Amino acid sequence: MAVKSKTSGTFTGWHMLGIMLAFFGVIIAVNLVMAYKAVNSWSGLVVPNTYVASQEFNEKAQTGKQQAALQWQAKPAYENGIFTYRLNDRDGNAIVATGGTVEFKRPVGDVNDTVVQLDTGADGFLSAPVELGEGSWIMEVNADAGLDDPYRHILRILIRNGRML
Numbered sequence: 687m688a689v690k691s692k693t694s695g696t697f698t699g700w701h702m703l704g705i706m707l708a709f710f711g712v713i714i715a716v717n718l719v720m721a722y723k724a725v726n727s728w729s730g731l732v733v734p735n736t737y738v739a740s741q742e743f744n745e746k747a748q749t750g751k752q753q754a755a756l757q758w759q760a761k762p763a764y765e766n767g768i769f770t771y772r773l774n775d776r777d778g779n780a781i782v783a784t785g786g787t788v789e790f791k792r793p794v795g796d797v798n799d800t801v802v803q804l805d806t807g808a809d810g811f812l813s814a815p816v817e818l819g820e821g822s823w824i825m826e827v828n829a830d831a832g833l834d835d836p837y838r839h840i841l842r843i844l845i846r847n848g849r850m851l
């Protein structure tokens with residue numbers, strides 16, 4: 687005589703409750719993790735005050751046009767932890783810079799942002815030691831080159847094997 691089991695192969699309300707709790711538990715857990723990451727990662731803030739930045743835009747654009755009209759050629763380089771920057775006029779003659787700064791920023795995030803004071807070297811080029819990690823960077827140089835405003839040069843660069851490509 688065979689004994690029948692009451693629970694074999696039947697789907698009960700407890701099974702459905704378990705499935706629903708697991709389903710919504712996963713959704714809530716993912717939402718909590720994403721909310722934590724959103725609050726504790728990069729803010730997305732590009733400038734501290736957008737109104738002030740918008741007011742300065744036209745002035746910076748005019749300065750950029752004046753500097754572009756000079757037709758100077760900038761030659762940045764990075765190798766073995768040393769950043770060098772050379773400016774030449776339109777005829778290829780070296781422009782003696784008296785100092786400046788360079789800021790290296792990652793395209794996304796501000797954790798690794800670095801500002802370095804540039805020293806004047808032989809022949810008027812600027813240099814400074816700086817450690818840059820592998821990958822993409824945005825380089826902004828502000829060089830004191832005898833103009834009313836610092837000569838500003840912004841360039842996206844790539845660092846591979848300790849060298850700028």
